[in-house]
Every structure is written in C-alpha cells, then in structure tokens.
Amino acid sequence: MSRTIRIGTRGSKLALAQTGTVAKALEDAGAEVELVTISTPGDRSSAPITEIGIGVFTSALRDALTAGEIDVAVHSYKDLPTAPAPGLVIAAVPPRADPRDALIARDGLTLGELPPGSTVGTGSPRRTAQLRALGLGLEIVPIRGNIDTRMGKVSGGELDAVVLARAGLARVGRLAEITETLDPIQLLPAPAQGALAVECRADDADVARLLQSTLDDEATRVAVTAERAMLAALEAGCSAPVGALAEVVEDLDENGSVVERVSLRGTAAVAGDGEAVEMLRASAVAGKAEADKLGRELAAELLDLGAGALTAN
Ligand SMILES: NCc1[nH]cc(CCC(=O)O)c1CC(=O)O
Numbered sequence: 001m002s003r004t005i006r007i008g009t010r011g012s013k014l015a016l017a018q019t020g021t022v023a024k025a026l027e028d029a030g031a032e033v034e035l036v037t038i039s040t041p042g043d044r045s046s047a048p049i050t051e052i053g054i055g056v057f058t059s060a061l062r063d064a065l066t067a068g069e070i071d072v073a074v075h076s077y078k079d080l081p082t083a084p085a086p087g088l089v090i091a092a093v094p095p096r097a098d099p100r101d102a103l104i105a106r107d108g109l110t111l112g113e114l115p116p117g118s119t120v121g122t123g124s125p126r127r128t129a130q131l132r133a134l135g136l137g138l139e140i141v142p143i144r145g146n147i148d149t150r151m152g153k154v155s156g157g158e159l160d161a162v163v164l165a166r167a168g169l170a171r172v173g174r175l176a177e178i179t180e181t182l183d184p185i186q187l188l189p190a191p192a193q194g195a196l197a198v199e200c201r202a203d204d205a206d207v208a209r210l211l212q213s214t215l216d217d218e219a220t221r222v223a224v225t226a227e228r229a230m231l232a233a234l235e236a237g238c239s240a241p242v243g244a245l246a247e248v249v250e251d252l253d254e255n256g257s258v259v260e261r262v263s264l265r266g267t268a269a270v271a272g273d274g275e276a277v278e279m280l281r282a283s284a285v286a287g288k289a290e291a292d293k294l295g296r297e298l299a300a301e302l303l304d305l306g307a308g309a310l311t312a313n
Pocket of ligand 1: 076077078079163164165166167168192193194195
C-alpha cells in the first residue's frame with residue numbers, strides 16, 4: 001500500500017506501548033505508519049470511571065477514525081462498549097497477553113498474607129466485588145489514575161496493595177513488582193482483558209485486509225467473542241461487576257479426532273445479606289464457531305441465577 005497509515009492512540013504510557021506493537025507489526029509487513037496522539041475525556045478527568053460513563057477512553061478515537069483524521073484506532077478491548085460502532089470494524093484482534101489480574105502489595109505480600117483490615121486500591125466494581133466476596137476482611141479503597149499513579153500508592157505507603165491487569169504491567173515493563181498473579185478462580189478477569197481491538201473504517205478495505213492478515217489471532221478473537229457476548233447479553237458495560245474468561249481448548253470429537261472448542265467461565269456480583277457480596281458463577285464449553293451463542297447462553301444462566309440485579313460495588 002502506498003499511503004501512510006495514520007494510527008490513533010491515547011497519550012498514556014500504556015496506550016503508546018500498545019499502539020507501538022501494532023505500528024511495529026505493520027512496519028515489519030512493509031507499511032508506512034504515523035502515530036497520531038488523541039486526548040480523551042477519560043484522560044482529562046480524574047472522576048471515578050463509573051461516573052464518567054462508558055466509552056470515555058474509546059469514543060474520541062472512534063470519532064477521529066470516523067472523521068478520517070486517522071485510519072486505525074488501537075483500543076484496550078476491555079474498554080470498548082459492547083454496542084457496535086456504525087461504519088467501523090474491528091479488523092484485527094492480536095494475540096492476547098496474559099488476561100489475569102495481579103496484586104502489587106507492600107513487603108512482597110500475597111493476597112492471603114495481607115492481614116484483615118489491609119487497604120487494597122482499585123477503581124473497578126468487578127475487582128471490588130470479587131475481593132469483598134473472598135471474605136478476607138480487606139478494606140477496598142477506590143482509586144483512579146494511570147498505572148504509575150496506582151503503583152505509587154503502594155510504594156508511597158498510602159495503601160497496602162493495589163490490583164491491576166497483568167497485561168498492562170507487562171506493556172509498561174513493570175511485571176517485576178507483581179507480588180502475586182491472581183488465579184481466575186479468585187479474581188475472574190474483565191471480558192477481553194489483555195486483548196487489543198484494532199479498528200478501521202468499514203469501507204477502507206485495503207487497511208482492513210492489511211490489519212487482518214498482519215495482526216489477527218483467531219483463538220483470541222474466538223475467546224473475546226464469547227466473553228463479550230456474555231457481557232452484552234447481561235446488558236452490562238465495561239464498568240459492571242462482571243468477569244469472563246474464555247480459552248480455546250483442544251478436545252476429542254466422537255471419532256477421537258482433535259477438535260478445538262471454546263471454554264467460557266463467567267461471574268457476576270449481586271448483593272448478598274447486609275454488606276455481603278455474592279458472586280454468581282457459571283461455565284460451559286461449545287464448538288469454536290458457537291462462541292457468540294455460548295456467551296449468550298452463559299449470560300442467560302447467570303440471569304437465571306439472579307444476575308438481573310447487578311450490584312455496583
Ligand atoms: N480500564 C483500564 C485498563 N484498560 C486496559 C488496561 C490494561 C489491561 C488490558 O489491556 O486489558 C487497564 C488497566 C488495568 O485494568 O489494570
């Protein structure tokens with residue numbers, strides 16, 4: 001392709017790292033690329049994400065894409081609203097980073113070693129609900145800010161620990177400070193956590209083809225499809241207390257041949273007695289081509305269990 005591809009990115013260290021990997025892959029494929037930094041209301045406001053509304057980090061990039069100011073937008077997939085954006089397509093879903101959450105605690109402590117009453121910072125209703133449901137007596141403190149700001153609350157002695165996505169820490173080179181990678185049984189990640197969505201205009205066939213052939217990973221796309229179908233069917237957004245994790249697994253069919261299937265676990269928080277939080281859980285497996293249906297069916301199961309009344313924190 002002879003034109004220069006303009007890739008839009010937010011200005012945070014995390015966003016620049018994410019966009020950098022996409023730019024590099026396109027350059028390695030022989031494309032000429034240019035980075036365009038776009039500031040979003042999510043970057044400018046310090047209010048809790050749950051108050052600013054959905055799509056705070058992604059809609060400014062989408063607007064620039066629709067307006068033709070950029071040709072490609074790179075999003076953290078978990079921050080994208082589930083509603084489709086008219087005129088835009090997610091042309092590639094690159095291989096996923098580790099989707100798990102991680103604990104960064106003082107003195108190298110793990111979750112189980114934090115004494116009751118310890119302060120754990122997170123701005124995520126999903127992490128808050130699951131941490132409370134563990135019944136460890138932790139005090140959850142709402143925080144916001146970029147990765148460096150959040151990590152600084154532990155190194156500065158303001159909090160005993162924070163919980164962040166392992167993928168984000170990997171991208172900004174701070175994996176060494178993790179004191180425990182949390183098992184999805186304790187803390188199920190957000191739908192699409194660790195994955196990127198690489199978006200372009202639906203009528204830009206050249207760029208769509210280039211993105212798809214250079215960056216797309218089928219197993220990640222299948223997993224994310226199942227997770228986000230579940231989220232959408234719960235009518236919940238990226239700040240809902242909902243976790244989902246899918247994996248493509250090898251299985252044997254009735255003739256003993258190896259087939260790839262998709263396995264999905266989901267959880268949703270509902271209010272329990274008094275202050276308590278209860279996590280509803282469900283899991284199921286289906287053929288890879290049924291990822292979307294699997295997500296919707298798991299959501300229906302969670303709704304049957306009572307997930308209609310999702311609690312905010
Ligand atoms: N909502 C913030 C956000 N969006 C994407 C990531 C990084 C992880 C990812 O790419 O999924 C983070 C930080 C975090 O949750 O710790």
